[in-house]
Amino acid sequence: MPALSGGFMDLLNLARGFQAAKMLMVAVDLAVFDFLEEPRSAVETAAWLKADARAAGIFLNGLAALGLLVKEVDYFKNSDLASLYLVRGKEEYRGEIIKHMEHTWDRGWHDLRYTLEVGHPREADPEKWVDAKPERDEKEVRAFICGMDAIARDLAPKITAALDLKQVKRLLDLGGGPATYAIAFAKAHPELRATVFDLPAPIKIAQEQIAKHGVSDRVDTLAGNFLQDDIGRGYDFIWVSQILHSHDESQCRLIIRKCLEALNPGGALAIHDFYLNKDGASPLGPAMFGVHMLAVTPRGRAYTFGEVGEWMAAAGLNPPEYLRYDEGDAGILVGQKK
Ligand SMILES: C[S@@+](CC[C@H](N)C(=O)[O-])C[C@H]1O[C@@H](n2cnc3c(N)ncnc32)[C@H](O)[C@@H]1O
Numbered sequence: 001m002p003a004l005s006g007g008f009m010d011l012l013n014l015a016r017g018f019q020a021a022k023m024l025m026v027a028v029d030l031a032v033f034d035f036l037e038e039p040r041s042a043v044e045t046a047a048w049l050k051a052d053a054r055a056a057g058i059f060l061n062g063l064a065a066l067g068l069l070v071k072e073v074d075y076f077k078n079s080d081l082a083s084l085y086l087v088r089g090k091e092e093y094r095g096e097i098i099k100h101m102e103h104t105w106d107r108g109w110h111d112l113r114y115t116l117e118v119g120h121p122r123e124a125d126p127e128k129w130v131d132a133k134p135e136r137d138e139k140e141v142r143a144f145i146c147g148m149d150a151i152a153r154d155l156a157p158k159i160t161a162a163l164d165l166k167q168v169k170r171l172l173d174l175g176g177g178p179a180t181y182a183i184a185f186a187k188a189h190p191e192l193r194a195t196v197f198d199l200p201a202p203i204k205i206a207q208e209q210i211a212k213h214g215v216s217d218r219v220d221t222l223a224g225n226f227l228q229d230d231i232g233r234g235y236d237f238i239w240v241s242q243i244l245h246s247h248d249e250s251q252c253r254l255i256i257r258k259c260l261e262a263l264n265p266g267g268a269l270a271i272h273d274f275y276l277n278k279d280g281a282s283p284l285g286p287a288m289f290g291v292h293m294l295a296v297t298p299r300g301r302a303y304t305f306g307e308v309g310e311w312m313a314a315a316g317l318n319p320p321e322y323l324r325y326d327e328g329d330a331g332i333l334v335g336q337k338k
Helices: 008-015 017-029 042-049 053-066 080-085 095-107 109-118 138-162 180-188 200-212 249-262 284-296 305-315
Strands: 069-072 075-078 170-174 193-198 219-223 235-241 263-274 321-323 330-336
Touching (some): 042 053, 138 200, 180 193, 193 200, 249 305
Parallel strands (some): 170 193
């Protein structure tokens, strides 16, 4: 998102940003890009979509204007970008994260006024809410968890290279979702055994991924709620990635304390998140992510690395080191157990 330069068009473009977002989300949900690997007319596409021909024609022209399709004479075809990432069944398919974004609109963003008024989204009772709760629609859980993989798969090699895991025999990936990181760590370090801890529905997806990557002999899973259940012990390294921002301070402190108890002496806790600068209003990515958490969770927000570092030290870890890998706004705090 560009910074605002002060012109009126900046405001107008900001306000109509939802239009392109909604077009992409609807096109992905309808799997339009599956059909447009071959050039097709608007009429053919409308018939395939069971859509109105006039509406489909206008929609496809808009997608072409955005660069998601290429139009030649009266035929539409995927652009290279859409062909790479938005066709189901392809290795690089990332449509699930786009679907997840639409779900977050339906579940919270559309109702931001209400959240501002009462302090939490309408359907998120802070006393009962658990992220990716099992009663959520299966399609939504899959979009969320596979969506996390769509983001993490590019970061995992960089993070694996940035972390010192050479001496690690047992690793816990807490709230590991699709197990992207546990799988990458295990592949890079043949001596390492990892456990992925998550709620029951995401764990099923983690198991599919672990089997697909052929690391079932060294990566196992544990289903539970990390706020309430035992997370195991005897770990040399605990990886907590993109977890704290969904929780309030007391929950974050509890998670950190539980990790400390589960670590072997000399073991390390690494917390990966979108950290805000001290001012709380920059960088843009984490500041926007904080509003996203406000809109879709009962108690989440983005934290500064100072806040999280302080909680780690207060729990009894050595003062954490701040690791930036080359990924803009996200960083990793690593603290060792004394
Ligand atoms: C934003 S995702 C991050 C997934 C993964 N760590 C990553 O960085 O790609 C948050 C994960 O935490 C899990 N989670 C949230 N609350 C949990 C809880 N109380 N107990 C166990 N897992 C939880 C969610 O199911 C989800 O997989």
